[in-house]
Amino acid sequence: MMMNIKATSMKLCLCAGAILLSSPLMAQSVKPQNNIIHSKQADNSGMSNCHYTTVGFFHVLQENIVQKDKQSVAAMVKYPLWVQLNGKQIQIKDQQQFVEHYDAVITPKIEKIVQDQKIKTLLSTYRGMAFGNGEIWFSNACQDKAQKDSKMVRMQIIGINNFM
Template sequence: MKTPIAALAVLWLAACTPATPDPAASTPEATPAGSVADAVPAAPASVAEVVDDPLAVNQAIDEVLGDHVRYEAVIRQLQRAVAANDTAAVAALVNYPFVTVRDGESLRVADAEAFVREYDRIMTPPIAEAIKRQKYSQLMVNYKGVMFGNGEAWVNGICKDDACKDVDVRVVALQPTS
């Protein structure tokens, strides 16, 4: 029998499947080798219900992704770094190589140094606002990671071993949603 939280996680999973493919969304080639996700997540078509419960978020992360403590630490660090406009701190949280789309073109960022140089192109005001405004208690969780806003930012575990038992929690997507 499913617990209410497990049932909610299934609802979140269903709500996060795009209704139609988004041609502007990142492709599987954009996902680093060894990523927990199959591809960089696209924004959900719709979310049926916003839950405002940090314990439910923690439980969903634990059940779907792994240790919520590690995810929460990265999420909080990302929010603080973006709020402080600390480009180096944000860059340190990103998984490389990092690929996103800007102005209809693929933007590939090899490392943290390149991320800092391209920061203003990558961290647009709408993406920064979505990260800063996101309440932890209202994060959406699915097998592709933890979503901020309407999909402007995603955090997920990057496998460090073949069994994916050891992961680094990193920013895997920063993308415009409109």
């Protein structure tokens, strides 16, 4: 059975992109600005670059946490964010508050989970993707609803379960 040339080309591009974006050099060179990782718009086949963005976001988040780059991690969070501090749930309202509580939110246990995580073993559900057993969740929505015609993909941390 002969495959459609366009479909075959698309599959090859997706594989090449996944390999390129999963390399350590790419992980260090991609930095989000204002929680947005730039991406091309969907092509004529209707496929978007959601896979690329998930891979890029994963590596950037992983690198920022391993490097303890508090400001960069804080810039990747969707606010408000509920976390547990000193045995009670609190709402972190903004980046400044996140940075102030960073060491209590991103615990050594979470750092280790993030450092050891492989992209192929991410937990994935209809709500998003997660490191470990759900310690850090991020949204894999491919389009910001407020910017339907945007060429950008918005990915953000939507949950941190630092009490597990």
